[in-house]
Amino acid sequence: MPIIDVHAHVGRWQxxxxxxxxxxxxxxxxxxxxxxxxxxxxxxxxxxxxAGNAALREALETRPRLYGYxxxxxxxxxxxxxxxxxxxxxxxxxxxxxxxxYPGRLPGTPQMAEAFDLVAEAGVPLLLHTxxxxxxxxxxxxxxRPALRVIxxxxxxxxxxxxxxxxxxxxxLYLEHCRTATDAGRVAYxxxxxxxxxxxxxxxxxxxxxxxxxxxxxxxxxxxxxxxxKVLWRNAVGLFGLDxxxxxxxxxxxxxxxxxxG
Numbered sequence: 001m002p003i004i005d006v007h008a009h010v011g012r013w014q015x016x017x018x019x020x021x022x023x024x025x026x027x028x029x030x031x032x033x034x035x036x037x038x039x040x041x042x043x044x045x046x047x048x049x050x051a052g053n054a055a056l057r058e059a060l061e062t063r064p065r066l067y068g069y070x071x072x073x074x075x076x077x078x079x080x081x082x083x084x085x086x087x088x089x090x091x092x093x094x095x096x097x098x099x100x101x102y103p104g105r106l107p108g109t110p111q112m113a114e115a116f117d118l119v120a121e122a123g124v125p126l127l128l129h130t131x132x133x134x135x136x137x138x139x140x141x142x143x144x145r146p147a148l149r150v151i152x153x154x155x156x157x158x159x160x161x162x163x164x165x166x167x168x169x170x171x172x173l174y175l176e177h178c179r180t181a182t183d184a185g186r187v188a189y190x191x192x193x194x195x196x197x198x199x200x201x202x203x204x205x206x207x208x209x210x211x212x213x214x215x216x217x218x219x220x221x222x223x224x225x226x227x228x229x230k231v232l233w234r235n236a237v238g239l240f241g242l243d244x245x246x247x248x249x250x251x252x253x254x255x256x257x258x259x260x261x262g
Contacts, residue, residue: 001229002246003034004236005211007127007153007176007203010059010066011042011052015208022059022066024207029065032211034204035233035249036242037066040097040127044071050083060092065249067240069097069127072118074111075104081118088122094240095125100134107137116141120148125239127176131157139170148172149239151201154179160186161193168194174239176203178214187221197227201235 012020022039029037044052049071056068070087072080087093096119098112105111107128119126130138130152142148155175156163160183167173167190175190177200190200202218204211218231237243 002233002250003202004233004242004246005034005037005204005206006151006201006236007178008037008039008206009042009208010039010056013042013208014046022063025066026063028206028211032215034211035065035246035253038069038094039066040069040071045097045099046102049073049080053083053087057087057090057092068093069095071097072115073103074098074115077111077114077118084118084122088124095127096122097127099129101129101131106134107141108134116145116148120145123147125149125151127151127153129153130163132159133162135159135163135166138166138173142170142172150174151176153203155186161189164190164193164195167199174199174201176201177217178203178205178209180209182213182217187217197230198235200231202232
């Protein structure tokens with residue numbers, strides 16, 4: 001079965017980790033049968049969005065199984081607007097990424113509203129770091145921007161119940177459940193709250209977290225085979241337009257590529 005990871009990173013972090021370069025992403029992907037991965041640059045997330053995005057552009061040129069998110073800094077919106085366009089024009093970036101804690105701007109602030117407007121105008125999906133009660137503001141913020149589609153990275157973190165209800169109330173909010181703490185019942189709770197499987201996506205937070213953690217969450221979520229396919233790849237294909245890219249990746253890997261089994 002194909003697998004598309006919609007939440008990963010390239011580069012080193014300030015934590016005690018030895019991994020960092022894009023080739024390490026590919027090694028992990030090969031180990032777990034991940035065909036395509038959408039990544040943001042760790043440098044862009046935690047320090048310098050423009051420099052980190054530039055480094056990622058270079059890394060993506062020779063790694064067709066990786067696609068990028070251009071990181072948008074809500075504190076430097078004009079700079080980020082020009083940089084987002086540069087990234088998208090390459091054809092190797094398919095969305096935008098906004099962190100909330102590193103730039104210190106949560107949903108509900110004027111700076112984040114400007115950043116949301118920027119991404120909505122660009123017409124690409126937004127991967128938003130979500131971790132806390134501010135997820136309750138997202139339905140209204142998304143509803144007033146008809147072109148905006150938001151992936152709730154970490155599905156709200158410790159506010160995963162609130163995130164589930166937020167996603168259930170807005171058909172352009174998607175849940176992506178990667179997290180170091182795999183609280184039992186998160187996916188089941190989201191489904192009971194009314195979030196359709198069609199708005200659940202697979203992400204790993206690689207290379208910060210080994211992909212086996214998120215694969216285990218999917219395996220234990222009680223999906224049918226058809227539902228598992230949607231979560232692991234079909235929903236991502238539809239959201240990002242990855243039909244051709246997935247076909248090319250699987251052809252390049254050949255029959256030796258491992259496949260996920262529930």
